Amino acid sequence: MxxxxxxxxxxxxxxxxxxxxxxxxxxxxxxxxxxxxxxxxxxxxxxxxxxxxxxxxxxxxxxxxxxxxxxxxxxxxxxxxxxxxxxxxxxxxxxxxxxxxxxxxxxxxxxxxxxxxxxxxxxxxxxxxxxxxxxxxxxxxxxxxxxGARERHVAAVVDAVDVDPADAPSVVVDLGNGAGTASVDALVELGCDVETLNAQPDGRFPGRPSEPTAANCESLCDLVASSDADLGLAHDGDADRMMAVTGDGAFVAGDALLAVFAQAFAGEGDTVAAPVDTSLLVDDALADVGADLVHTRVGDVYVAERAAEDDVVFGGEPSGAWIFPGETLCPDGPLAAAKLVELVANGPALGERLAALDRYPIRRDSREVADKSAVMDRVRDAVHDAYDDVDTLDGVRVDLGDAWFLLRPSGTEPIVRVTAEARSEERADEVFAEAEQLLDEAV
Known part of the structure; x- marks a missing residue:
């Protein structure tokens, strides 16, 4: 072969x-x-x-x-x-x-x-x-x-959290026609009032595309906003990912949800593992509790490798893969759903937690390319010639002090992803345009 x-x-x-x-x-x-x-x-x-x-x-x-x-x-x-x-x-x-x-x-x-x-x-x-x-x-x-596999999984999820049934929130779960019914079973057992969306398993994903993005979860946002639900949860096709919606129907960006989890489950001297495309707001959220962020390559495989080390108490990706090493080193969507329910049940609400976080404008886009390896070689050469603080752990990440940008090839598709972040909208647009120009020239 x-x-x-x-x-x-x-x-x-x-x-x-x-x-x-x-x-x-x-x-x-x-x-x-x-x-x-x-x-x-x-x-x-x-x-x-x-x-x-x-x-x-x-x-x-x-x-x-x-x-x-x-x-x-x-x-x-x-x-x-x-x-x-x-x-x-x-x-x-x-x-x-x-x-x-x-x-x-x-x-x-x-x-x-x-x-x-x-x-x-x-x-x-x-x-x-x-x-x-x-x-x-x-x-x-x-x-x-x-x-008995699903029942064993449900039991493990329920045992991993502490939720008083009297305080359990009302939740809408969008399964995306995938395999995440263990999530529903666990939340019901925890005492949540659960309503489901796209709950029929169907590999054609007729209800919505499998990836739980803001654009794909509009129906979930609308349903949560128009109901008495306290929280919305969404999985992808195999339920290793979990994304969330606040009680007023606002989709939670992955970086913000990562910051919520990191701040809740890390303390003084602890370490959280997350990939190189993670927002500065996670660094700031961890600094507030005396914890540190360590970068990994993009991909739950690499986050899990770092999370296997003793100093890491939580690992996550803004795409929705959350790893709680005290329970398992796999991204577990049902477990993440239960952990978020635990946080909401014990207060404050998800919206309040988000309001307490700093927000920095972050820009993301993807570009389809014919030969991502050759394109990235040209990007790498150009960046090393033009910038001082360059990290090639995964793709090319440039730290500009008040901002950063990342150009990184996808591991599964013929595309290059572009990410840029700064502390102001104008600066974020400027840096993002700078990164896109580098990619244009390389392509």
Missing amino acids: ERREYFGTSGIRERVGEGLTADLALNVGRALADDADRVVVGRDPRESGTFLLDALAAGLAECGCEVVDLGPAATPTVARSVAWRDADAGVSVTASHNPSEYNGLKLWQPSGQAFDTPMQEEIVERLVTEEFDYAAWDETGGRREWP
């Missing part, structure tokens, strides 16, 4: 029938079985997930690995079930927030952490050489279901 970049920032993710085929899923199963005796598998509601999961399971069993099949399941349910079933690894067949024509394979360790870079490289090497350790005819692996 040819060598290519199989793994992006969130596992293997490609268009079905093009970069991602049953053949690839079969070989990933074979490759993974080399280091595993038991593997947990599950999938989001996408139609293509059925045959991809079957192919994956066949490759695992063919090489002697026992397969624990959760069927349709949220990605955090799969990740957490690796330890619960005493397995060696887990695989979610999901493209998460991507459109329905995509699917993917995300690999999990028993800790709940996604496969790190060295582990991914081992899988890629086996995919390239196609040197698999096939089992004898009478030593192949079996495949069995575990119908």
Whole structure:
């Protein structure tokens, strides 16, 4: 098999029938079985997930690995079930927030952490050489279901928070036609009055696009605003992400929600991990409680790697992936939903918490490019020639003192993302235009 970049920032993710085929899923199963005796598998509601999961399971069993099949399941349910079933690894067949024509394979360790870079490289090497350790005819692996996975996940979420049912808020949950029903079950058990939106699992995502952005969650905002709900919550297709809406129907920007979580769960001397595109408001929120922010590469894999270290009490991405290392190292949308409900139940309300934060104008855009690697090479050369404080941890981040900008290639799509932030609207526009001009010239 040819060598290519199989793994992006969130596992293997490609268009079905093009970069991602049953053949690839079969070989990933074979490759993974080399280091595993038991593997947990599950999938989001996408139609293509059925045959991809079957192919994956066949490759695992063919090489002697026992397969624990959760069927349709949220990605955090799969990740957490690796330890619960005493397995060696887990695989979610999901493209998460991507459109329905995509699917993917995300690999999990028993800790709940996604496969790190060295582990991914081992899988890629086996995919390239196609040197698999096939089992004898009478030593192949079996495949069995575990119908109790969601219930175990719900119980874990409920146990992780402290909510007096008398104070539990009224919540609208937009599941986005995805796999996040564990979130609803957990909130009901906590005593919340729950109304659902787009609750029917459907991999075509007819209710709204899978990614829970402000533009895609307008119906949720309208419903919360026109009801007595205290809070709105939204998941993506596999429920590893969670975004929120205040009681008056305002969508909460990811950086602001990250700041709320960070300030609530970090204290004096603690560290919070977040990617290089995180707003300055998170730094300021943490400074108020004596905690620090450490930057990582963009992607929950990298946030989780840093969150695995003892000094980190919380990790998150503005895209909606939240990691509570005391519970699990996977982004867990239902857990994040329950944690936010806990904060609201114990006061103050989400809107009040947001009002107490500083706000800085941040600009974000994406540009489709034909060759993102070549474009980024040209950007990197130009930036090093023109600026002094340059960070190339992930993409190119330039610190201008009173502002910063970042040009970074997507790990899953042929695009370059542009981000800029300053302490005034005029300066933010100026810096953003500066960054876009750099990209224009590189393209």
